[in-house]
Amino acid sequence: GQNIDQPTEMTATEGAIVQINCTYQTSGFNGLFWYQQHAGEAPTFLSYNVLDGLEEKGRFSSFLSRSKGYSYLLLKELQMKDSASYLCALRTGGSYIPTFGRGTSLIVHP
Amino acid sequence: EAQVTQNPRYLITVTGKKLTVTCSQNMNHEYMSWYRQDPGLGLRQIYYSMNVEVTDKGDVPEGYKVSRKEKRNFPLILESPSPNQTSLYFCASSFPGDNSPLHFGNGTRLTVT
Numbered sequence: 001g002q003n004i005d006q007p008t009e010m011t012a013t014e015g016a017i018v019q020i021n022c023t024y025q026t027s028g029f030n031g032l033f034w035y036q037q038h039a040g041e042a043p044t045f046l047s048y049n050v051l052d053g054l055e056e057k058g059r060f061s062s063f064l065s066r067s068k069g070y071s072y073l074l075l076k077e078l079q080m081k082d083s084a085s086y087l088c089a090l091r092t093g094g095s096y097i098p099t100f101g102r103g104t105s106l107i108v109h110p
Numbered sequence: 111e112a113q114v115t116q117n118p119r120y121l122i123t124v125t126g127k128k129l130t131v132t133c134s135q136n137m138n139h140e141y142m143s144w145y146r147q148d149p150g151l152g153l154r155q156i157y158y159s160m161n162v163e164v165t166d167k168g169d170v171p172e173g174y175k176v177s178r179k180e181k182r183n184f185p186l187i188l189e190s191p192s193p194n195q196t197s198l199y200f201c202a203s204s205f206p207g208d209n210s211p212l213h214f215g216n217g218t219r220l221t222v223t
Contacts, residue, residue, distance in 0.1 A: 008150075033211060042200060043153070045211035087153065089212075097143045097160075097204075098212065099169070102152035 004101035006088050011107045012078055020073045020104045022088030031091040033098055034062050034073045038084045046073070046086075075106075083108045112137045116201050116215035123191055124223055131186045131218050133201030141204045142184040143168070143212070144176065146197040153200065159184055160206075191222045 003025045012018040022032070031050040035043035047055055049064035049071060061074040073086055085105050089098035114135045123129055135142065143158035145168075155168030159178040173195055175187040184203075188195060198219050202212040 031209065035212075040217075042214035042216050043212075044214075048209045048211065050209065097141055097155065097158040097168075097202075099155060100145070100153040102150070 004088055004090060004099065006086075006101045006104045008102070009105045009107070011109065014078055014080060014108055014110050016078050017074065017076050018078060018106065020075070020086050020106065022071045022073075022101060024069045024071075024088075024090055024101075026069070026090055026092050028093040029066055029090070030093065031098075032062075032064055032071050033089040033091070034060075034071075035087040035089060035100075036084050037087060037103070043087055078108050080108050080110070082106065112213070114201055114203055114213050114215040116199075116218050118218060119216060120219050122221045122223065125192055126190050129188050129191060129220075131188075131199060131201075131220070133184045133186065133215055134182050135184075135201075135203040135213070136182065137203065137205075137213065138181065139203035139213070140181070140206050142178065143202050144174070144184070144186045145200045145202065146170065146195075147200060147217075148197050156186070156199075191220075193222050196220060196222050 005023045034046040037043040047062040054063045059076045064071045085103040087103045088101040091098045117132045144156040145153040154170045157176040159165045201215040204210045204212045
C-alpha cells in the first residue's frame, strides 16, 4: 500500500508564491500527479512527474524527489481563483488508477 | 466533446432502496474508476476496472458493486444503501499510458436517509 501526506490547509496572499508539499511512502512508484479541485467540482489535472526534478507549466510548477518520497506544487503570482483544494496522487505498481492524498485546501486572500 | 458523464448529479434516497449511478465516457479509455469523497478523508477509491469484464476492489468496496460489460460504461450499484454511504461520488477514466491523467465526471451527490 501507500501512505500520502499533505497539509490540510494553507493560506496565502494574492500575488504571492505558495508551495504545497506532498510526502509519500510506497513501493513500485510509477508517477505522481497533482490535481486542482474547486469546491463542489470535479478534480482537474495540473501536472505529472515521474522523473526527479522540476516541471514548469506557466504559473504552476511541480517538483519530485523519488529518493526522498517528496513532491511539491509551486504556485506563483497567486490569484483569487487559485483558492481550491490541491490533490497529490500516486500511481504505483501495475495499476494505472492512482491513489489520492487527502488534499490541501488553499485559501487566497486579498 | 471528450467527457465523462455521470448521472444523476443529485440523488436523495432512503435506506435499503437499490440505486445505480451511471458513468459513461466517450474517449475510448481502458481504465475506469469510482471514488467517494468525504470531508477530511479526501478521494477514496471504491472499485476500478482495467478493461471490459475486468474489475477490482479499491480501498472502500464494501456495500458497492460495479460492472464493465462495455468499454464506455461503468455503473456503480448500491444494492442496499445505508446512511454511511452519503457522500460525493466521482467516476473517472484514463488511457493506460504512464502519464495519462484521469478525466473526472462532474460528480454525484448522494444522500441516504
